[in-house]
């Protein structure tokens with residue numbers, strides 16, 4: 001919660017953009033050091049599959065199966081910190097803690113694209 005407050009403050013001033021990026025990089029690195037539980041990730045991924053279908057599709061929702069874990073973690077942190085602004089994803093990621101993000105990323109990295 002402290003992080004998102006910092007993010008909101010940072011967005012207000014363009015000169016803070018670099019520190020927001022640095023904060024994101026730091027969080028991503030910390031999450032990638034965790035030992036993720038892919039079974040927990042598979043459980044959590046039920047909520048994602050309603051939108052993110054394996055085939056992708058033409059509705060603007062990108063496929064995420066098979067994405068490298070570091071890419072997924074970075075994307076989710078960017079939604080969390082407001083670097084990416086898609087409302088649907090921002091709302092979902094707000095509920096996820098570091099262990100959840102790590103588990104989801106490990107799960108999707110294990111999937112066939």
Ligand code: HEC
Nearest residue numbers: 047048051060061062064072075076084086088089092104
């Ligand atoms: C209600 C539909 C919906 C749900 C549910 C949903 N997403 Fe998304 N997701 C989207 C949309 C739409 C985008 C593209 C947003 C954008 O343009 O930034 C997206 C983008 C992403 C991206 C970025 C992909 C890329 O190629 O950069 C990731 C990673 C992602 N979602 C992961 C998840 C995970 C993990 C969950 C479950 C916790 C989830 N999403 C649940 C709709 C959804």
